[in-house]
Amino acid sequence: MSASNGAAAQTTEESLEARMADKTITLEVFRYDPAAGGDPTFQRYDVPYRSDWVVLDALNWIKDTTDGSLTFRWSCRMGVCGSCGMMVNGLPKLTCSTFLKDYYPDPLRIEPLANFPVQRDLVIEFDGFVEKLKSIKPWLIRNDQRDPADGELRQTPKQLAQYKQYTMCINCMLCYSACPEYAFIPGFIGPAAIALAQRYNLDSRDQGQAERRKLLGVQEAVWECTFVGECSAVCPKHVDPAAAIQQAKVTSTIDWYKRFLMPWGKK
Amino acid sequence: MKQSNEAFWWSLFSAGGVAAALFLPAIVVLTGFVLPFAEGDTATRHEQLRELIGWWPVRVLLMLVISLSFFHCAHRMRHLLMDFGVRSTPLLLAVVFYAGAITGTVATVVVISRL
Known part of the structure; x- marks a missing residue:
């Protein structure tokens, strides 16, 4: 130049x-x-x-x-x-x-x-949101008592891919603002909390699915969602909480039929 | 911790969505376009269609597709109204729409059985 x-x-x-x-x-x-x-x-x-x-x-x-x-x-x-x-x-x-x-x-x-x-x-004010996140037990639940000396719980890339998307949530609460159901029902645990539950439910190292599935099967959990989909539309991290909710609905439905058809089964 | 029974209605809604998406377009194309506009004698085609519907798996399939579509519609309409803020009478909404779907199912079974 x-x-x-x-x-x-x-x-x-x-x-x-x-x-x-x-x-x-x-x-x-x-x-x-x-x-x-x-x-x-x-x-x-x-x-x-x-x-x-x-x-x-x-x-x-x-x-x-x-x-x-x-x-x-x-x-x-x-x-x-x-x-x-x-x-x-x-x-x-x-x-x-x-x-x-x-x-x-x-x-x-x-x-x-x-x-x-x-x-x-x-x-x-977001204290209610934090309580909702905590309510679904967002940590690895194990039935056994593990010690660091036992070594790490290893995962394949495929097992990681099952839940990785749901780990990307930054708790910005945009999904709660976008959700018309949450506007009507403040008790609804909402998209981010359900995505977080799925993050642990789909983790191969976790053994707390049965506990969380009971938490997700109540009306104020997955069943207040009518799949409007705005939560996923506004998510800045492309977490797709609407998909997490639909997955949780399927497992919750299977649980319902098991209870109905086999009431003597394991509670 | 009381588990919701919404799972039952959602399963019918979900099955209805799948059934409608998979089979309804084919049924519409077949009965609405292919058969009316196909070459040949109309009376013969009509008889062929009657014969097809006379086969029990086709009857069952038709009953399932139509009935589940009713439940899909009922569930969606109920929640659509709730999304629009009609929330003061949730039981009434559920009874009206699901009773409608059950009535539609009974009517479907009766009509198809008589074909």
Whole structure:
């Protein structure tokens, strides 16, 4: 590249930067402070538009430069921690992976994840979700007492493939926000918890399937699901919790017929 | 820990979905297009169809496909209404739709048996 060409490219880049600096995008952000009382409101912020900015960058810009009181959760900025889930224009998204350029020049409406109680602004209360995860016994259950000296429990790649997909869940709760059944029935243990149960049920090292199958066979577990499929549609990690629920329904149905046809059988 | 009986209705719904997906298109193509538009005498084709339905495995297959499709429809409609927020009378919904499917099954068995 000649010197003049290099200079021209630099000028073009600078003018692009300059033009970009003038551009703004509007964020309508849900605000709610229970300590202050009153109803939730939406506050409009004009944020500089950058094509490489994600929604989380815009929220951080607001917090750093305009309004330090805006409250939201975030941590890793790379779609791993699952903290920054919010409703973006009515759809549950990880804000660290949702680019402004996909919405520009239209305004964005940012709300806390649907179907959860709001603590403040964009922060939700998720104690109930954690309890649901714990309720399905998400750990390897063994009938024998193993000692590290006994060596590792080995698996073939095929055995690993049975459940690996369900280990990818980052507990971001987008699936709970997307699920219309969860909106109606807060007691429904929901997509991520059932996917987690399947993660252990399908693990060749686990021996707790019988215990978990009883937990999954109750109405508030797999049977509240009507296979709308939105949980899998919004999952940022392609875990496909809807498939996990359908698998659990099949095993639960086999258990039901066994109980019905062989009531004297093993409980 | 009370296990749900929803598994029973779901199994009929599921079987109905499979039966409808596998057999209904073939039945529609056969009876709706192939037979009416095939070459030859209509009366002969009609007799051939009667003869086919007279064979008991075909009767059983037809009964199963139609009956399970009723249960598939009933279960889906019940849950569709629940998805739309009709949740104050769940027992009534279940009784209306599954009774409908059972009535449809009885009617199917009677009609096909008389063919």
